[in-house]
Amino acid sequence: MKIDGIIFDIDGTLWDVRDEIALALTRExxxxxxxxxxxxxxNLTSVFGIPPKEVADLFMSHLxxxxxxxLMEDCGNHQIKLVESLNTDRTxxxxxxxxxxxxxxxxxxxVSNCPSGYVRAFMRRNKLSPWIMDYEEQGRTGLSKVENIKLVMERSRLKSPIYIGDTKGDAESAKKAGISFVWASYGFGHVDNPEYSIDDFRELHRLLEQ
Incomplete structure (x- = not known):
């Protein structure tokens, strides 16, 4: 597989912190x-991967x-504090x-549809900062995942990266951005007829060597 970069989603792709995030959001x-x-x-499983404002529209429509x-912004800030304080490995x-x-x-x-600061907290918590060249968040730019993928591609002059994600929205975003997609089938969502798929993150290295 000829690619010049790999772009990852986070939740459902790199780690699973649904229980912790649900507790943090509810508490706030x-x-x-x-x-x-x-x-x-x-109930969070069905909305991971969509922008925070859309989550607010679903859970807080009475406000x-x-x-x-x-309130959703405050919940997101509380979520980031929780990520930074995790004492167990959730990757x-x-x-x-x-x-x-x-x-x-x-x-x-x-590239993730997460609150601003979430990616940095994830990288710090898991000591992965040295290996991630760049990132973007919906909460920081206000842009869609498609536009954020394109933004990262433009900044690093990528022509043919691949996106690794776990939801239908991830697959659609990659397609609209004009890049290939790998479905992480162990994650939160389902993708019909993915171009590529992995059942375990460790399979990715072998897949890319094909």
Whole structure:
């Protein structure tokens, strides 16, 4: 497979922190006087990968738009603090070692529909910063995943990178950005007829050598 870079999604692709994030978001919503708002790993699974404002529209539709988006932003900040304080390794098996091996052959990147600061917190927590050349977040740019992929490609002058993700939205974003996609089938979502797929993150290195 001839590529000049690898772009990763995070949640459902590199790690699984659904339980911790559900607890953090629920706690922040309750602390701000909204006990009716409850997040669980189950209801979060269906919305991972969509922009925070859309998550707010789904879970907080009873609140005025300005209030719900501010609350979602505060929940996102609480989520980042939780990520930084994790005392257990929540990455999928082989993620850290595989990333270090891949970085010897390809430039590596992350693009996620996450709050601003989440990617940096993820990299610091897992000591992966030295191997990730660049990243982008929906919470930082306000852009769609498609546009953020293109932004990272433009900054690093990539012509034919590949995107690794776990949801239909990831697959569609890669297609719209004009790049190939690898479905992480062990993640949160389902993709019909993916171009490539892996059942374990450690399979990625072998797939790219084909």
């Amino acid at each position: 919503a309750h602390n701000q006087g909204h006990p009716e708002i409850n997040f669980t790993s189950e 005025p738009p300005k209030e719900r988006y501010k 999928y098996p082989g993620v850290k070692d595989t990333i270090k091996k891949l970085a010897q052959q390809y430039p590596l990147f992350i």
